[in-house]
Amino acid sequence: MADVDAHSLPLDPTSAEQLAAENLEYALVANDGPGFEVFHSAVSRGFLDGEPTTEQIADSRVALSPRRLTGVFDRDAIHPEVPVGTVDSWVTELTSEPGRTVPVWAISGVTVAPTHRRRGIARAMLTGELRTAADAGFALAGLTVSEATIYGRWGFGPAVFTSDLTIDTRRVQWTGRRPQGRLDFLSQDELPDALAALHERTRRQRPGEAAGWPGLWRRMSGLRPGDDDARKVRAVAYRRTGEPDGILVYSVAEKGEDGSRQELRIRGLFTADDDAYAALWRFAIEHDLVGTVVATLQPADSPIRWMLSDHRAVRETRTDHHWLRILDVPRALGIRSYAAPLDLAVRVEDPLGFAEGTWRVAVGEDGNATVTPTEDAPEVTLGASALASILLGGVRPDALATAGGIDGDAVSVAALTRAFAPAVTPVLSIWY
Numbered sequence: 001m002a003d004v005d006a007h008s009l010p011l012d013p014t015s016a017e018q019l020a021a022e023n024l025e026y027a028l029v030a031n032d033g034p035g036f037e038v039f040h041s042a043v044s045r046g047f048l049d050g051e052p053t054t055e056q057i058a059d060s061r062v063a064l065s066p067r068r069l070t071g072v073f074d075r076d077a078i079h080p081e082v083p084v085g086t087v088d089s090w091v092t093e094l095t096s097e098p099g100r101t102v103p104v105w106a107i108s109g110v111t112v113a114p115t116h117r118r119r120g121i122a123r124a125m126l127t128g129e130l131r132t133a134a135d136a137g138f139a140l141a142g143l144t145v146s147e148a149t150i151y152g153r154w155g156f157g158p159a160v161f162t163s164d165l166t167i168d169t170r171r172v173q174w175t176g177r178r179p180q181g182r183l184d185f186l187s188q189d190e191l192p193d194a195l196a197a198l199h200e201r202t203r204r205q206r207p208g209e210a211a212g213w214p215g216l217w218r219r220m221s222g223l224r225p226g227d228d229d230a231r232k233v234r235a236v237a238y239r240r241t242g243e244p245d246g247i248l249v250y251s252v253a254e255k256g257e258d259g260s261r262q263e264l265r266i267r268g269l270f271t272a273d274d275d276a277y278a279a280l281w282r283f284a285i286e287h288d289l290v291g292t293v294v295a296t297l298q299p300a301d302s303p304i305r306w307m308l309s310d311h312r313a314v315r316e317t318r319t320d321h322h323w324l325r326i327l328d329v330p331r332a333l334g335i336r337s338y339a340a341p342l343d344l345a346v347r348v349e350d351p352l353g354f355a356e357g358t359w360r361v362a363v364g365e366d367g368n369a370t371v372t373p374t375e376d377a378p379e380v381t382l383g384a385s386a387l388a389s390i391l392l393g394g395v396r397p398d399a400l401a402t403a404g405g406i407d408g409d410a411v412s413v414a415a416l417t418r419a420f421a422p423a424v425t426p427v428l429s430i431w432y
Helices: 013-020 035-046 054-063 121-135 191-205 214-220 274-285 303-307 329-333 384-390 397-403 410-420
Strands: 025-029 068-073 085-097 100-112 140-144 157-168 182-186 234-239 246-253 262-271 290-299 314-326 342-349 357-363 369-373 380-383 406-408
Touching: 013 025, 013 121, 025 035, 035 054, 035 068, 035 085, 035 100, 054 214, 068 121, 085 121, 085 140, 085 191, 100 121, 121 140, 157 384, 182 274, 191 214, 191 234, 191 246, 191 262, 234 274, 246 274, 262 274, 274 290, 274 303, 303 314, 314 384, 329 357, 329 369, 342 384, 342 410, 380 384, 380 410, 384 397, 397 406, 397 410, 406 410
Parallel strands: 100 140, 262 290, 342 380
Antiparallel strands: 025 068, 068 085, 085 100, 140 314, 157 290, 157 314, 182 234, 234 246, 246 262, 342 357, 357 369, 380 406
């Protein structure tokens, strides 16, 4: 499945029929055709961005070339060529546990024009993507979201959480490790290739990570058209010998009137080991004339506060980031190993049908799961979105049980919690 070409897959006929009933047309949009410009414009409008320039459109043609672009069109509109709904999708890799990856159907660019709400466009597009992925043999679909209240209705669950950090550097001293490697600045022109190489080395170390792509690294480097902070982007590499073991990408914005309270914003931080992590964070914390460091997409269990003299100087906001959708229960539960033996009959409820059923989930001493349909009475019942949330270990089953998202007796929920405990807390360090 990893070698499936997203462009080769046909549109979902069920969604096409649903949209036709609303006098709407469901159609693929060629990346290299004349419809791409208005498709890109519709996506920009949907995310409240300005109209893209000619240069931005040309850049996006390259960045989005691996993706399957789908539009919904109202041919009775004043501008019938402009889609009133958009979505793009492609095949990526998800790290399911350290050293192991699985193919995932990635979804992005979901917009519906505010003139066409409540006409079933989002429902048709999302269910169409899920049916396409399931028919192509994918066990999982995934996305990162701008709004957290939308995707649960289609069975997605938040599986990876991240932390946004704001650190008052004037209140702290560095108390963490002091690695002996060296720091060097990287130029913007060499940065995309350096980031791509480092991320490819490191993304398999932590569950929840996904593969990057060239357009992402150009954007992080400040090289894509329309980046207002492009000239402010700086990058520092940490290395002992040879290639970098860590790269920090950042910019600095002036705050206050005395010139000593500037804000250092981390655009990206990628590290291969603990030394690189410590060295680059220390560089940011001790940077001259900086009073605040702001970082997004940090691990939910970020160790940085343990490297500073005052924990309270770190303000942390935890948020959902990577949402998954299970399309095949036995194969999805087989993508990782488990922390403890388990033998439970698990009922999964799924209004869309993909994950619906009762399954005997058996985990042996080797940590591997065998999942088979069963007619046994379920000991645990949960929805497809709840199963997606606990899949990588980023959400504890007992927490969901307390909240009412999992139904089962205390012994069964405790067994589920022990088994699904992660070896490493999941993280996703990019948007897609």
